[in-house]
Amino acid sequence: MSTLQPIAAPLACEVSADLSSLSMMASGGSRVTLAAEKLRLSCKCAHCTRARFDERFPDRFPGIAIVEVADLGYGLNISFSDGHNRGIYPKSYLASLASH
Template structure:
């Protein structure tokens, strides 16, 4: 038996923009709340803010405003204006508990 790691095949924001909905090539339906995505951003700006103790502990009411597919990952923009985060698809699956 060969195990195949799940891969992202489709994605979209939920109707209320509060969740990223992901479907894998293996037909699993997964979701990641927008707040979890925003808190998990690993861009240089967010990493520096964490290091300096300036990164918020919560992002209540945060919404996904745009999703760009870069092939290996998604560039997700949020309602607070942050649009620097690139989420590799394997990272997204780990955030969704896969």
């Protein structure tokens, strides 16, 4: 049986020039990139969680863009072009999204 190796939490991040993705550098020097749509679909804030519960959360966010990223130390607050800015993405969560 193999053991899953933990993925290092990202240390630095950068939004692509076209605002369609977030690139992150981990402590080991590895770089991963997450699409804005994947990030928006992965939001776990109370508003998005409730929308999923009520079956009104969209299946897609075509053309969504990242308009702002605030580093909170333990995670990132990402604002999107649809006006959504409530999600805080812990760095460990970002690392897990990158591995899937």
